[in-house]
Amino acid sequence: MRGEESGVPTREQVLEILEQVKDPEIPVVSVVELGIVRRVAVAGTQVAITITPTYSGCPAMREIEQDIRAALSAEGFDDVILETVHSPAWTTDWIGAEAREKLRAYGIAPPGPAEQGGLVTIARRRAAAVCPRCGSSNTSLQSEFGSTACKAIHVCNACREPFDEFKAF
Amino acid sequence: MSVPPVAGARETPVANPLFEYLLRLGDDRLVLGHRMSEWCGHGPILEEDIAMANIALDLVGQGSSLLQLAGVTEGAGRDEDALAYFRGEPEFRNAQLVELPKGDFAFTMVRQFLFDAYSVLQLDALQKSTFAPLAGLASKALKEDSYHLRHSSDWVLRLGDGTAESHARAQAALDELWRFTGELFESDAVDEAVRDNGIVVDQAAIQSRWQQVVADVTRRATLTLPPAGASASGGRRGRHTEFLGHMLAEMQIVARSHPGAKW
Ligand SMILES: [Zn+2]
Numbered sequence: 528m529r530g531e532e533s534g535v536p537t538r539e540q541v542l543e544i545l546e547q548v549k550d551p552e553i554p555v556v557s558v559v560e561l562g563i564v565r566r567v568a569v570a571g572t573q574v575a576i577t578i579t580p581t582y583s584g585c586p587a588m589r590e591i592e593q594d595i596r597a598a599l600s601a602e603g604f605d606d607v608i609l610e611t612v613h614s615p616a617w618t619t620d621w622i623g624a625e626a627r628e629k630l631r632a633y634g635i636a637p638p639g640p641a642e643q644g645g646l647v648t649i650a651r652r653r654a655a656a657v658c659p660r661c662g663s664s665n666t667s668l669q670s671e672f673g674s675t676a677c678k679a680i681h682v683c684n685a686c687r688e689p690f691d692e693f694k695a696f
Numbered sequence: 697m698s699v700p701p702v703a704g705a706r707e708t709p710v711a712n713p714l715f716e717y718l719l720r721l722g723d724d725r726l727v728l729g730h731r732m733s734e735w736c737g738h739g740p741i742l743e744e745d746i747a748m749a750n751i752a753l754d755l756v757g758q759g760s761s762l763l764q765l766a767g768v769t770e771g772a773g774r775d776e777d778a779l780a781y782f783r784g785e786p787e788f789r790n791a792q793l794v795e796l797p798k799g800d801f802a803f804t805m806v807r808q809f810l811f812d813a814y815s816v817l818q819l820d821a822l823q824k825s826t827f828a829p830l831a832g833l834a835s836k837a838l839k840e841d842s843y844h845l846r847h848s849s850d851w852v853l854r855l856g857d858g859t860a861e862s863h864a865r866a867q868a869a870l871d872e873l874w875r876f877t878g879e880l881f882e883s884d885a886v887d888e889a890v891r892d893n894g895i896v897v898d899q900a901a902i903q904s905r906w907q908q909v910v911a912d913v914t915r916r917a918t919l920t921l922p923p924a925g926a927s928a929s930g931g932r933r934g935r936h937t938e939f940l941g942h943m944l945a946e947m948q949i950v951a952r953s954h955p956g957a958k959w
Contacts, residue, residue: 580757580836582753582754582757582840583754583757583758583760583761583833583836583837583840584729584752584753584754584755584756584757584758584760585757586753612832613761613829613832613833613835613836614828614831614832614833614835614836615832615835616832616835616836616839617836618839642842669743670743670744670746670747671747671843671846671847672743672746672747672749672750672751672843672847673746673750674746676750676753676754680743694843696839
C-alpha cells in the first residue's frame with residue numbers, strides 16, 4: 528500500500544523499487560547493481576531518474592526504461608522523468624563485488640578490470656577468464672562477441688564446459 | 697592572367713556546419729553497420745555470425761545516437777529515424793568506403809579493419825572535444841570500436857597469413873579498397889567551422905598514425921600495400937557510388953511504406 532495515500536515517495540523507496548528491476552538479459556542483477564542507474568532524485572511526487580546505456584546498440588535499453596516505469600507505477604508512482612546520458616561512459620568497473628558474485632553463481636564469469644589507454648590494441652593477449660563452474664583458469668577465449676553485446680564466449684579446458692564472460696568494458 | 701578554376705575548390709558556405717559534421721559521423725556508422733548486418737545468418741561460422749551481428753548493432757547504435765544529436769542541432773524537428781529513413785541518397789554524408797557492397801568475407805573484414813583503425817583515432821580526438829554531447833558519445837563508441845579493431849585486425853592477420861586462397865582474397869580486397877581510404881582524411885570548410893564548437897580534429901595527424909597501424913598489420917599479414925594513387929571522393933558532399941542508392945532502398949522500404957508504424 529506504499530504511496531497509495533500521497534504518491535510521494537522517498538528516495539530510499541525508489542531505490543528499493545529499482546533494485547527489483549533486473550537486466551532483461553541477465554535476470555540475476557539489477558539495473559542499479561549494473562550501474563545503469565546513475566542518479567535518482569525525488570521532488571514532491573516527481574521522480575527523476577538518470578540512466579546510461581551499457582553499449583550504444585544495446586537492444587535492452589528500451590525494455591529497461593519500460594520496466595523502470597512499470598515497477599514505479601505498480602507502487603503508485605507515475606510522475607517519472609527518465610533521462611539518458613552518455614557521459615561518463617558506462618564501465619564494468621561500476622559493477623560491485625556482490626553483483627559479481629551473483630554473476631558467477633549464475634554461470635557468467637565476472638568482468639576483469641576495464642582497460643586503460645592502449646588506443647590501438649592489435650593482437651592483444653588477454654588474461655584467461657576463470658571458469659565460473661569449476662574455478663579453473665585453464666580456459667580459452669572462443670569469441671569476444673557472445674550472445675549479447677556485453678558477453679564473450681570461452682571454453683574451460685578443465686571441465687570442458689563452454690561459458691560466458693561479462694567482458695571488461 | 698586568369699587563374700583556372702580548380703574543381704571542388706569553390707565551396708558554397710554550409711548553413712549549419714555542426715549539423716553537417718554530425719551527419720558525416722553518424723552516416724559512416726549507420727551505413728557501415730547496415731552493410732555488416734547483411735551478414736546476419738550468412739556468417740562462415742556461428743561465432744563469427746554472432747560477432748558480426750554484435751558489431752553491426754554497435755555501429756547502428758552509434759549512428760542512431762549521432763543522428764539524434766544531429767537532429768537536435770538542426771532544430772527542424774527531425775529525429776534519428778527521420779534522418780535515417782527519410783533522407784535521399786544525395787543527403788547522405790558518409791564516405792564512399794563504407795557504402796561499397798559487403799563482398800566476400802575478406803572484403804568485409806579488410807574494409808572493417810581500415811575503418812576501425814581510422815575510427816578509434818577519430819573518436820579519441822572527438823572525446824577530447826569541448827562539445828560535451830559529442831565527447832560523451834565518442835568516449836562510449838571508442839570502447840566499442842577498440843573491440844571491433846582487435847577483431848578485424850585479427851582476421852586480417854589470419855586471412856593474409858593463411859591459405860593461398862585467403863591470402864589472395866585479402867590482397868584483392870585491399871587492392872580494391874585502397875583508393876577509397878583517402879576520403880576519410882579529407883578536411884574542408886565544415887571541419888574548419890566546427891572548431892568554433894570546440895571540435896578540433898587533426899586529420900593529418902590521424903592519417904599518419906593510421907598509416908603506421910595499417911602498414912604494421914598488413915606487413916605482419918604478409919599483404920602488400922597498394923601504391924598511392926587517385927582517391928575516390930565526394931561522399932562527404934553527397935556524391936556516392938551507384939551502390940548506396942540500392943542499399944538505402946532496402947534499408948528504408950519498411951519505414952517509408954508504413955510511416956509512423958509502431959510495433
Ligand atoms: Zn571449468
